[in-house]
Amino acid sequence: xxxxxxxxxxxxxxxxxxxxxxxxxxxxxxxxxxxxxxxxxxxxxxxxxxxxxxxxxxxxxxxxxxxxxxxxxxxxxxxxxxxxxxxxxxxxxxxxxxxxxxxxxxxxxx
Amino acid sequence: xxxxxxxxxxxxxxxxxxxxxxxxxxxxxxxxxxxxxxxxxxxxxxxxxxxxxxxxxxxxxxxxxxxxxxxxxxxxxxxxxxxxxxxxxxxxxxxxxxxxxxxxxxxxxxx
Numbered sequence: 001x002x003x004x005x006x007x008x009x010x011x012x013x014x015x016x017x018x019x020x021x022x023x024x025x026x027x028x029x030x031x032x033x034x035x036x037x038x039x040x041x042x043x044x045x046x047x048x049x050x051x052x053x054x055x056x057x058x059x060x061x062x063x064x065x066x067x068x069x070x071x072x073x074x075x076x077x078x079x080x081x082x083x084x085x086x087x088x089x090x091x092x093x094x095x096x097x098x099x100x101x102x103x104x105x106x107x108x109x110x
Numbered sequence: 111x112x113x114x115x116x117x118x119x120x121x122x123x124x125x126x127x128x129x130x131x132x133x134x135x136x137x138x139x140x141x142x143x144x145x146x147x148x149x150x151x152x153x154x155x156x157x158x159x160x161x162x163x164x165x166x167x168x169x170x171x172x173x174x175x176x177x178x179x180x181x182x183x184x185x186x187x188x189x190x191x192x193x194x195x196x197x198x199x200x201x202x203x204x205x206x207x208x209x210x211x212x213x214x215x216x217x218x219x220x221x
Contacts, residue, residue, distance in 0.1 A: 004152070008150070041215075042215075043212035043213060043214055043215055044212050049209075097143070097169075098143075098155070099169075101152055102151060103152055
């Protein structure tokens with residue numbers, strides 16, 4: 001079983017749609033959680049951290065459920081510019097390394 | 111600030127050849143990482159460093175060596191390249207624990 005699992009998609013949605021991505025992680029020692037965005041043939045960039053209480057940044061909402069070892073990302077009012085691959089990332093602090101999911105690909109169409 | 115830079119951007123090697131990938135960061139970060147990214151696999155950690163002069167193995171270290179002689183540089187070496195090492199290599203750095211800043215990547219093909 002992979003340490004971090006994501007639905008690979010692709011998700012094809014029209015502009016203005018709401019889309020949700022899910023991610024599960026296997027190591028209960030994971031301490032911090034992130035969503036990264038990766039454009040085609042580019043490096044990953046941090047989209048947002050994920051906090052236990054849930055957090056929102058504009059059209060983006062992230063949720064964490066430690067009991068179920070589950071992370072989610074909700075994108076509201078999708079824009080064409082949201083088209084990218086979204087990577088779920090967990091950090092096991094004691095090991096000083098981050099584990100990445102394989103990514104979920106999103107295409108927003110006009 | 112240039113952030114994180116990687117040299118070279120592209121390289122083609124023949125099986126058995128060696129090469130070194132250079133990662134440099136000008137943000138005074140303590141932690142540096144080398145990842146490889148393959149289709150459908152996500153990023154996998156090869157080696158990392160928690161400070162100058164230190165290195166540690168990640169998830170997929172076999173076939174690679176690293177050195178961190180200066181805080182700003184993290185070198186990844188392939189002593190005898192194999193086709194299985196064809197990949198995109200990303201370097202990243204962080205002050206500690208949170209956001210990682212990535213370089214633009216090196217596309218390596220081993221024939």
